[in-house]
Amino acid sequence: MRKPLSIIAGAVALGLVLAGCSSTPSSDPDNADQVEVFTWWASGSEKVGLDALVTVFAEQNPDIEFINASVAGGAGSNAKAALASRLESNDPPDTFQAHAGAELTDYINAGQLQDLSSFYQENGLTDVFPESLIERITVDGAIYSVPSNIHRANVVWANTQVLEDAGIDPKAAPADIDAWLVDLKKLKDAGVETPLALGTEWTQMQLFENVLIADLGAEGYSGLWTGDTAWDDAGVETAIGHYGDLLEYTNSDFAGLDWDAATQIVLDGNAAYNVMGDWAESAFQQAGWTYDNEYTTWATPGTDGVFDFLADSFTLSVGAPHEAAAIDWLTTISSAEGQKAFNLAKGSIPARTDTVAADYPAYQQTAIKSFGEDTVVSSLAHGAAASIAWSGDISSAIGKFGADRDAASLLSGLVAASDKAQG
């Protein structure tokens, strides 16, 4: 049964390789001076970032030929399907992109990733990465990936004009969700129909995870993923109540909007707030807005001092044909120089704490500062906190709540998802 399947997977992989690599050189296992890097960074700022990284890599390792095995489309889902076929047929790329954290669980359980703990020791990464980040990406004492860039998911993007018109000080972040709800009500009374902009299922999940962090605290929230906090905890119930209250202030068509359409509502002045990851920065930049002038950001109320992280990272495949070169690639990624080149181009921040903040634009400076000081927790909506299957179940329960607002059913859905995932 295993054999025919792998033949089919091999055929599919071969087809994808042929289709994907028609113009780039192909990987030759006998040639040690090559490294094949698999990503879904094929367009936009991600492509620019990857190119910047490749330039640094070529400077540091002039003899090694870089083979770009990127697969475009579907926000990474096409790439993940192609990758699964290659891993299945024992034809792994030397290193591949994946979200840091729990999303690696499937690969780890399938024995497809090498432990990089010794790599971290040799390169002194345990000292330059924040301790709480190392904690988040360590699985049973082993680390399986090297983060290339960090994003923050607990950020409120606020339209200062809309807030000032309603008599709210845009610089002062509400202390907790209850205080935020008071401001939301004030905005609604002042005639802002939908003060909080929201989008499709994963953005709802991100808002919900923000509320969970606010109501459970960093430790309680992290405990949800390790089994230390029960999902039927009173704090989760409070969070569901708060989340339901917040939905009352959102645009009714949220289920059909992608994140950028939701952010656009803030830009158009029809909403005051949007909870979004810090890739939203580019939307405000493109609109020509300046930080702390037309817009401002703060940590989601109640999550001050917490950094809800997600990261892209690179792995070392088991059976990588060019293992030594792949380690050189990981070294470039983790180096201060590599991280700077990549993150300046992509608009995210480095994972290293020895970053010179002044090199970065205004918003990133605030993120770098918080990243160095705050407690780091893992983002649920972006694969850092829970395995793919688990977060899929949670996403479905939250999507259902968005339609029927049945708090009891959301709670039981969350408990059931956790029982299934944690056995």
Place this chain on the structure above:
Amino acid sequence: MKKGYKNWGPPLLLISPTIIVLGIFVYGLIGANISVSLSNRNSLVPATEFVGLDNYIALFGEERFIHSLQNLGIFTLFFIGGTMIFGFLWAWMLDKGVTAEGVFRSVFLFPMAISFVASGVVWRWLLNSAEGDRASGLNRVFENLGLDFLQNSWWNDPTWGMAAIALPAIWQLAGYVMALFLSGFRGIPEELREAARMDGATEWKLYRYVIFPQLSPVALSALIIVGHMSLKVFDLIMAITKSIYQTEVPATYLWVALTSNDYAKSATIATILLLFVAVVIVPYLIYTARAEKRQG
């Protein structure tokens, strides 16, 4: 013996490439799919054991899967109902005789030339559920016409949302059903109508006892074609809403399971979908085979 070989040898040789290709790529893969659905291949880890029908039992115990079946049921009901009603009405009106029939025929048939994905992208905007100031698409049209009460949340409605998704599907395929019915109408000899009128049949009786019985094979074909398309609906939903809980049908759930590496679950959903389609199509195949035998 030699004669027998000469009899069946060449035809077999001619169709053997088809048999081999179909055998591997259709039936072989159906078999492989079923065998995955009976295994515990729920992640990237290779299957280790045969679990029988466990995956099927787990799936039918899931509120989420039942919800996707309900969505599919509502969608199918409206999709089939809408295409049959509009298809019949248009065919009937064209058959009554209009000027420039060719133009109307083309207008009604054209949407079928567009792929579900392309029309889905347009309908995603038309069916935007924002109302009031931010309204766009159909809601904006209603607002501008002063028909505000007609604005609604379209597919965002928790219960009947799937009926809104059926709108673009009806728009695309009603013309096809019309073409089928129209050929049915045209296939009825004028003499039959004349004979009925001679016998003093009213217009209603003429339809009830002469036209409808002649149309029923066409109606059945239309039902089967639209029905099996409806069960497999995927691209339209992905284009309009992407894969979210509210508009989830088994085919989009399958995709979600596949992308989260749960191969056994996605194979199970695929097998169930295949069975559903078989339930619709197999009786039809038997029916046509019998009809051919009678004629032959």
